[in-house]
Amino acid sequence: xxxxxxxxxxxxxxxxxxxxxxxxxxxxxxxxxxxxxxxxxxxxxxxxxxxxxxxxxxxxxxxxxxxxxxxxxxxxxxxxxxxxxxxxxxxxxxxxxxxxxxxxxxxxxxxxxxxxxxxxxxxxxxxxxxxxxxxxxxxxxxxxxxxxxxxxxxxxxxxxxxxxxxxxxxxxxxxxxxxxxxxxxxxxxxxxxxxxxxxxxxxxxxxxxxxxxxxxxxxxxxxxxxxxxxxxxxxxxxxxxxxxxxxxxxxxxxxxxxxxxxxxxxxxxxxxxxxxxxxxxxxxxxxxxxxxxxxxxxxxxxxxxxxxxxxxxxxxxxxxxxxxxxxxxxxxxxxxxxxxxxxxxxxxxxxxxxxxxxxxxxxxxxxxxxxxxxxxxxxxxxxxxxxxxxxxxxxxxxxxxxxxxxxxxxxxxxxxxxxxxxxxxxxxxxxxxxxxxxxxxxxxxxxxxxxxxxxxxxxxxxxxxxxxxxxxxxxxxxxxxxxxxxxxxxxxxxxxxxxxxxxxxxxxxxxxxxxxxxxxxxxxxxxxxxxxxxxxxxxxxxxxxxxxxxxxxxxxxxxxxxxxxxxxxxxxxxxxxxxxxxxxxxxxxxxxxxxxxxxxxxxxxxxxxxxxxx
DNA sequence: TTAGGGTTAG
Numbered sequence: 001x002x003x004x005x006x007x008x009x010x011x012x013x014x015x016x017x018x019x020x021x022x023x024x025x026x027x028x029x030x031x032x033x034x035x036x037x038x039x040x041x042x043x044x045x046x047x048x049x050x051x052x053x054x055x056x057x058x059x060x061x062x063x064x065x066x067x068x069x070x071x072x073x074x075x076x077x078x079x080x081x082x083x084x085x086x087x088x089x090x091x092x093x094x095x096x097x098x099x100x101x102x103x104x105x106x107x108x109x110x111x112x113x114x115x116x117x118x119x120x121x122x123x124x125x126x127x128x129x130x131x132x133x134x135x136x137x138x139x140x141x142x143x144x145x146x147x148x149x150x151x152x153x154x155x156x157x158x159x160x161x162x163x164x165x166x167x168x169x170x171x172x173x174x175x176x177x178x179x180x181x182x183x184x185x186x187x188x189x190x191x192x193x194x195x196x197x198x199x200x201x202x203x204x205x206x207x208x209x210x211x212x213x214x215x216x217x218x219x220x221x222x223x224x225x226x227x228x229x230x231x232x233x234x235x236x237x238x239x240x241x242x243x244x245x246x247x248x249x250x251x252x253x254x255x256x257x258x259x260x261x262x263x264x265x266x267x268x269x270x271x272x273x274x275x276x277x278x279x280x281x282x283x284x285x286x287x288x289x290x291x292x293x294x295x296x297x298x299x300x301x302x303x304x305x306x307x308x309x310x311x312x313x314x315x316x317x318x319x320x321x322x323x324x325x326x327x328x329x330x331x332x333x334x335x336x337x338x339x340x341x342x343x344x345x346x347x348x349x350x351x352x353x354x355x356x357x358x359x360x361x362x363x364x365x366x367x368x369x370x371x372x373x374x375x376x377x378x379x380x381x382x383x384x385x386x387x388x389x390x391x392x393x394x395x396x397x398x399x400x401x402x403x404x405x406x407x408x409x410x411x412x413x414x415x416x417x418x419x420x421x422x423x424x425x426x427x428x429x430x431x432x433x434x435x436x437x438x439x440x441x442x443x444x445x446x447x448x449x450x451x452x453x454x455x456x457x458x459x460x461x462x463x464x465x466x467x468x469x470x471x472x473x474x475x476x477x478x479x480x481x482x483x484x485x486x487x488x489x490x491x492x493x494x495x496x497x498x499x500x501x502x503x504x505x506x507x508x509x510x511x512x513x514x515x516x517x518x519x520x521x522x523x524x525x526x527x528x529x530x531x532x533x534x535x536x537x538x539x540x541x542x543x544x545x546x547x548x549x550x551x552x553x554x555x556x557x558x559x560x561x562x563x564x565x566x567x568x569x570x571x572x573x574x575x576x577x578x579x580x581x582x583x584x585x586x587x588x589x590x591x592x593x594x595x596x597x598x599x600x601x602x603x604x605x606x607x608x609x610x611x612x613x614x
Numbered sequence: 615t616t617a618g619g620g621t622t623a624g
Contacts, residue, residue, distance in 0.1 A: 096615040103616085131616040166617040202618035209619095237619045244620095272620045307621040342622040349623095377623040384624090412624040444624070 070101045073110045080114055084121055092126050099132045108136035127153070131164045138171030146171050162194045166203055173207035181207060198224075202235045209242035217242060218255075233259075237270045244277025249286075252277055268294070272305045279312035303329075307340040314347025322347050330367075338369045342378050349382025354391075357382050373399070377409050384417025389426075392417055406437070412445050419452025427452055443469075447479050454487025462487055478509050482518055489522030497522050513539070517550045524557025532557055533566070548579035555581070559588045 070076045080098050083090050095118055102111050115133050118125060130149055137146040146168065153160050165188050172181035185204065188196050201224055208217035217239050224231045236259040243252035252274060260266065271294040278286040287309075291301065306329055313322035322344055329336050341364040348357035361379055364371050376399040383392035392414060396406055411434040418427035431449055434441060446469045453462035466484060469476065481504060488497035501519050504511055511519075516539040523532040532554055536546060546554075551574040558567050571589075574580070581589060 093615050098615090100615055126615090128616045133616095135617070161616085163616045168617095170618065197617090199618045204618090206618060232618095234619045239619090241620060267619095269620045274620095276620075302620095304621050309621095311622065337621090339622045344622095346622070372622095374623050379623090381623060407623095409624045414624090416624070448624080 070098070070105075073102060073105060073107045076102045076105075076107075076110065076114070080117070084117070089121075089123060092124055092129060095123055096126070096128045096132065099129065103132055103136055106139070108139045111136040112140075125156075127158050127161055127164065130158065131161070131167055134164060134171070135167045138167060138174060141175060143171050143175055143177070159193065162188070162197055162200065165194070166197075166199050169200065169207075170203045173203065173210065176211075178207065178211070196229070198229050198232050198235065201229060201231070202238065205235050206238050209238055212246070214239065214242050214246065214248070233264050233267060233270070236264060237266075237273060240270060241273035241276075244273050244280075247277070247281060249274070249277040249281060249283075265297075266294075266299070268299050268302055268305065271299060272301070272308055275301075275305060276308045276312070279308060280315075282316060303334060303337050303340065306334065306336070307343060310336075310340050311343035311346075314343055314350065317350075319344070319347035319351060319353075336367070336369070338364060338372055338375060341367075341369060342372075342375050345375065346378045346382070349378060349385070352382075352386050354382055354386060354388065373404050373407055373410065376404060376406075377413060380410060380417075381413045384413055384420075387417075387421060389417055389421055389423070406434075406439065408434070408439050408442055408445065411439055411441075412448055415445065415452070416448045419448060419455070422456060424452055424456050424458065443474050443477060443480065446474065446476075447483060450480065450487070451483045454483055454490060457491065459487050459491045459493075476507075478504075478512055478515060481507075481509060482512075482515050485515065485522070486518045489518065489525060492526075494522050494526035494528065511539075511544070513544055513547050513550065516544060516546070517553050520550060521553045521557065524554065524561065527561055529558055529561050529563055529566075548574070548582070551577075551579050552582050552585045556585050556588055559591075 070079060076098055080095075083094065083098070095114075099111050099114055102114065111132060115125075115129065115136075118129070130152060134146045134149045137143065137149065150160065150164075150168070152158075153164070165184055169181045169184050172178070172184065181204070185196065185200065188194060188200065201220060205217045205220055208214070208220065221231050221235060221239060224235065236255060240252045240255050240259075243249070243255065256266065256270065256274060259270075271290060275287050275290050278284075278290065294301070306325060310322045310325050313319070313325065326336050326340060326344055329340070341360055345357045345360040345364075348354070348360060357379060361371060361375060364375060376395055380392045380395050383389070383395065396410065396414060399406060399410075411430055415427045415430050418424070418430065427449060431441065431445070434445075446465065450462050450465055453459070453465065462484070466476070466480070469480075481500065485497045485500055488494070488500065497519065501511065501515065504515070516535060520532045520535050523529070523535065536550070536554055539546060539550075551570065555567055555570050555574065558564070558570065571581075
């Protein structure tokens, strides 16, 4: 229906008109206006080419002896082979160009292979060659090899430059090795031969953002503003994106305005981050404004921008609209890529429309895009969540046959699916298989399996697994302890659960609202209602206020223990805080009413009246 | 010729 409306509007809309006439569309939500914008944008795109027309070479300019254009690794290998046949051999600079282009294509293993061939053919290398090599190892998460390349500099008497140092800083930050990254930074400062530049600072800013430390990132930005090395578009965009990811869109927009006031023009990356931020919050009107704004500045949305739109529409339950955007992209020659299709596929999976999800999977291939591990994981997740484990397992085998390596996400998804189906044996088998295939289980894998074991009343196996996890030096987080405390409570071992709960601070962990709620539930199950009530007060005092779930749990606990007198106060507290009883608690309250507990009737009625929980 | 920013999965 909506798609039909969009199409109808397309025909009636002038190509340069962004202020869409709302005739006949008043009934639609604001996101529909946003979609109409998307369609209008496409119309505009065709009458105003997005890419500037390339200037033709003047007669005075000398033609460049450029290398043939390399668009894939095969081209690179061919050109490289031809260069090896030339006599005299081309300069190292020309070989560097090939390596650099392959690195730009993100084929880092191929870069290493080409570098090794250079060695065999006795082609020398310079600072640039080694920096490209370090960068490749960094992207392959092999910092050990990167550092061994650094050793080659000294062996060959070469001096690393600021490109080398920046590459190393980036590599360490990618592996979360902040101290070592800082060490390199200090080395630049102390060395005196080269100075940190805007890329060095930009890399550090990204490092702070990756750690979720926006405050430190902004502090560094301010220092740059005061100093000689002024922040550029990349530094601002990095922080804007990080703020958007943390849903701090207003702060991001303020920084965006500040950046423009300083004369720094945004680009499609800056706008895509902002659009992502507002779409995640469902602010479609704001998304439309930003899209209008960017196009008015001749900045055009690209595949990233459209993928963001498709993904957020799907996550917001508007799969039909997302499908419409993809169709529009195809019709208007902006080719959706694997990421776009994966997002759309996930949208169908979320709705349980697995046959449509499967169609998108096939469509990805027919449109010339590759399905990747994420494509398989998305589809596997869809099947798992809808209890279609056979189909999910078939996909695991299929992806392996196609040469794709299932990763920790693949296995975690499948292990979770098996656990939720009560197939603990299959889950444990997958757990062994992943390790045999070289995929190391992470904390999340253990959490999934521990939860499955606890919920299926296999506490002793769970404890054994927990010990195994500790032995592997994986740091158990609060999620793991929540699972164990809940498992102990479920097994009636309330005292053990309480001991584990009280020992959390000595492990440097803070109980969260879920931890308290699980413990309160356990204490109520064990008939220790006064302790449960004390814990309710304690959590408040420790700055972790109870939520609706906590109240529902404690109210149920009191009713089940026939302590109806205290129920009145608890219901009142819950209602005052704007929470309401869920269906299960309501049932118990109704049951209480039928027993004619008139004294608590008034408050109970308030609670039931506000019931909107499932 | 080499370095930093935006999209998908558990």
